[in-house]
Amino acid sequence: MKGENKRLYSPAVVKEIIEKHSFRFSKSLGQNFLIDGNIIDRIIEGANIEHDDGIIEVGPGIGTLTQKLCESAERVVAIELDNNLLPILEETLGNYNNIEVVHGDVLKVNLNQLIKEKLDGKKVKVVANLPYYITTPIIMKLLEEKLNIDKIVVMVQKEVALRMKATPGNKDYGALSIAVQYYSKPEIIVDVPKNVFMPRPNVDSAVIMLDVYDEPVIKVKDEKIFFNVVKAAFGKRRKTLLNALAGGIDLGKEKIEEVLKRSEIEPVRRGETLSIIEFARIADEIYEVMNN
Numbered sequence: 001m002k003g004e005n006k007r008l009y010s011p012a013v014v015k016e017i018i019e020k021h022s023f024r025f026s027k028s029l030g031q032n033f034l035i036d037g038n039i040i041d042r043i044i045e046g047a048n049i050e051h052d053d054g055i056i057e058v059g060p061g062i063g064t065l066t067q068k069l070c071e072s073a074e075r076v077v078a079i080e081l082d083n084n085l086l087p088i089l090e091e092t093l094g095n096y097n098n099i100e101v102v103h104g105d106v107l108k109v110n111l112n113q114l115i116k117e118k119l120d121g122k123k124v125k126v127v128a129n130l131p132y133y134i135t136t137p138i139i140m141k142l143l144e145e146k147l148n149i150d151k152i153v154v155m156v157q158k159e160v161a162l163r164m165k166a167t168p169g170n171k172d173y174g175a176l177s178i179a180v181q182y183y184s185k186p187e188i189i190v191d192v193p194k195n196v197f198m199p200r201p202n203v204d205s206a207v208i209m210l211d212v213y214d215e216p217v218i219k220v221k222d223e224k225i226f227f228n229v230v231k232a233a234f235g236k237r238r239k240t241l242l243n244a245l246a247g248g249i250d251l252g253k254e255k256i257e258e259v260l261k262r263s264e265i266e267p268v269r270r271g272e273t274l275s276i277i278e279f280a281r282i283a284d285e286i287y288e289v290m291n292n
Contacts, residue, residue, distance in 0.1 A: 005095055008064045011035045014198055017062055021088050025199055031082070033061045034129055034155070036196035039207070040068050046189035046209045047127050047153040049073050054119035058106045058128040058138060058154075061085065063092040065129055070096040073125075077118045079106045106138055111147050123148050129155040132201070136160065136176060143183040143212070152184070152210040161188050161206035173272050175234045179227070181276055182217055184210035218280045225290070226283035233271030233279070241274070242267035245282075251289060259285040 006013050014035055017023070025031045034040060043065065049055070053073040060066040060078040062085065069076045076099045080089065089101050100118060102109065115124055126149055130138055135156045142152055156164075159172075164180040165188055166172035180186055192205040220226040232248025233241060242260060246253040260267045263281040265274070274282075 005067065007037060008062060008067050008092055009035050009037045009040055011198060014062065014064070017088060017092065021084075023062075023084060023088065026082060031059075031061065031131070032129075032197040032199060032201050034064045034196060035198050039190065039192055039196055040065055042190045043127060043153055043155070043207055044068055044072050046207060047125050047151055049125065049127070054115075054122055054124040056111070056114070056119070056124055056126045056128075058126065059131050060089060060101065061129070062088050065127070066093060066099065067096075069127060070099050074098060075119055076100070077102060077114060079104055079109055081105050107134065107141060111141070111145060115148055121148065123150040125150055126152045126154070128153075132157050132160075132203070139164075139210075140179060143180065143210075149212050151212060153189070153207065154210075155192065155205055155207050158191060158204040158206040161186075161208040164208060164210075168273055168275050170272075174237075175230050178230045178276055178279060180210065182226075184212045185217075186210050218276060220280045221284045221287040225287050226280060229283045229286065230271075230279055233274065237271060239270070240268045241265065241271060244271060249286065251286065255289055259289060 008014070014033055049072040051074060055069050055073045055076045057066055057069060057076060057078040060080055066076060066078050070093065078099065079102045080086065081104065083103065086101065086103060093099050102114070115121060126142055139152070142149060162172045163174060163176045165186045166177045187209045189207040189209050192207060194200045194204060228249060229245065232245050235248055236244040242253070242256060245256045249256060257267060259282060262285045265278055265282065
């Protein structure tokens with residue numbers, strides 16, 4: 001590595017870079033660059049990055065977090081959608097030989113192929129300051145595609161982090177909580193105030209770590225039915241479970257009532273009171289009804 005590397009999280013350095021390149025922040029791409037070294041250190045610690053780790057970063061921006069990832073891991077692949085940031089990243093990360101920037105939309109990139117070709121197919125960690133407007137689709141892609149991922153450590157809106165981690169009976173508990181907890185164990189690492197970003201977002205943030213399971217936390221007979229049940233239960237939160245499922249699952253009220261009886265779940269309960277195990281019991285009973 002040649003010469004001294006400026007700390008890219010320094011507000012003065014960020015301003016210097018964006019002025020030099022006449023860069024304009026894109027609201028539509030949810031661009032907010034981190035300008036706090038302590039938060040970056042917490043992200044690195046939370047991901048428990050080792051020297052032989054392969055890392056995928058989504059939305060590197062000018063390379064603020066990327067720089068520290070390059071200094072901590074063996075190899076980093078950063079996926080950046082904004083064409084205007086590519087020459088900036090070439091400059092800011094030019095001293096590192098373990099980084100590859102891929103120009104593309106993470107929702108369209110074949111991540112399985114990327115891991116095989118660029119990270120030797122080994123278990124990787126995803127570490128990122130995610131664009132808030134597409135946080136949920138990115139998280140769900142990472143989990144649903146059952147990629148070779150060990151941990152996901154990402155900056156998200158605080159409200160979204162709370163929803164991911166929420167438990168039954170909590171106002172934040174919903175379909176996202178179930179989906180995330182089906183595939184991983186979530187843990188909030190640190191709350192992040194608005195003033196550590198440039199420009200400042202309108203919302204508070206949090207860094208959340210998802211420890212990805214090798215297999216889902218519970219085995220279900222049909223994942224599609226399981227997630228349809230979850231979606232139906234939370235689609236009409238104010239309705240009883242019986243009415244919500246009867247409206248969202250094409251079986252008819254009588255059969256849904258029978259399913260709930262066989263699942264040993266009171267039909268007057270509401271979706272937000274059910275554990276992931278109870279949702280699985282209902283889904284498996286529906287599977288039996290549909291296949292008999």
